[in-house]
Amino acid sequence: MLKLPFLTGRRAWVLAAIIAAAAGWFAWSTIWGREKPPELTTAEVTRGDLEVTISSAGKIRPRDSVAVGAQVSGQLTELLVEPGDEVERGQLLARIDATIAETNVEASQAQLRELEASRKQQQASLDLSRANFERAKMLFDNDAIARAEFEAAQADYTVAQGRLEAINAQISRQASTLRAQRATLEFTNIYAPINGTVVSVAAVEGQTLNAAQTAPTILTLADLSIMTVETDVSEADVLRILPGQEAWFTTLGDGTRRWPSVVRQVLPTPEVLNDVVLYKALLDVENPESRLKPQMTAQVFFLTGAARDAVLVPVTALQSQPRGGQRPGGGSGGGSGAGGREGGGRGLMQAEASEARGAAGAAGGGGDPQRREAMRAAREANPGAEMATVLVMQADGTPRPQPVLVGLRTRTQAEILYGLEPGQTVVTGEVAIPRPGSGQQQQGGQRGPGGAGGPPPGVRRG
Incomplete structure (x- = not known):
């Protein structure tokens, strides 16, 4: 390889720097040296509908639901429904062992019959005491007997009346006891309190239920034809939400379908979570196809303003x-x-x-x-x-x-x-608007191609 002595050492570095500076100047003058026309992002003015809403998240639950429990203790002998079954009000759902309740009813019935027999005896005694009293009164009025005999007959009649009244009271009390025990016997049959769907079952056949302190839950019924959306609204937005206000929501599984509704109620008592005050707003919606399920997540939108067939532009314009x-x-x-x-x-x-x-x-x-x-x-x-x-x-x-x-x-x-x-x-996108006729520079220190009166350069908004 041929080596040039004058390109060695410091001279070679100086020559390389000069060449690099010349190349940089040429590139700058070619690419950036001339003014470029402004690049403006644009959009067309359209016509359509516009809605202003307040959004919040909530949960879907049945409007009417009942936890069906047992009022008597005993073994669950029959469970006649399963989750998902449709039931009508008054339909038999389950049975509890009724042996003890039946024996209590039988014992109360026997005791009631015994008291009724005692009443017959006491009624006969009362009739006899009344006859003796009337006879003694007649003889006493004719001075045929002494006053002591008359008063004794009068006292016997009064005592007989009291005994009959006491037996009547016992019969009433026993009849009440019998009615209560018959009701307890009836409680061994569990009936549906509302029309609805069995959404959960908490007990199984053969399980022993103890209703001494609390009523154990056997199953839960819910009317799924009308659902309620319970959503949390912040204190900053709650004053703009009123009963009867239009709203709509979407579910997590189907974000394209709108479910229209109105605000039924805003609960007055808030819930404070991590120093954030939230108020419950309730919305009801019909669910004829049972598409909405309990505990679904809903994105709720409260309508605060709407414009139909309006002229619309992007906000960035x-x-x-x-x-x-x-x-x-x-x-x-x-x-x-x-x-x-x-x-x-x-x-x-x-x-x-x-x-x-x-x-x-x-x-x-x-x-x-x-x-x-x-x-x-x-x-x-x-x-x-x-x-x-x-x-x-x-x-x-x-x-x-x-x-x-x-x-x-x-x-x-x-x-x-x-x-x-x-x-x-x-x-x-934000664009500087200069004063006409002035020589001030555009935003960013650049002038338009036509000087101060030319079109302002646009700044693309990412």
């Missing part, structure tokens, strides 16, 4: 106000964020000024008084609406600031009450 200089009405030059809220008449003046400046810079003309008057009328017709600015793409490919009246908005879309028509194209 709402631009900030022009920066720099004083605004009409004495405002300073700081612009609001995309879709920021403007205040009353001042927002209208700012929007009109933006329109005039945009028209002068992009189209070379002044503001349209008729359009400003229409905007003022729309603002008066919608006092709760917000003012904003969008950039509308013109036929020559340049964006023009356009004031608009914004109604409802979600995280992705906004309703335009006035200022845009479906089919127009708007710029999405």
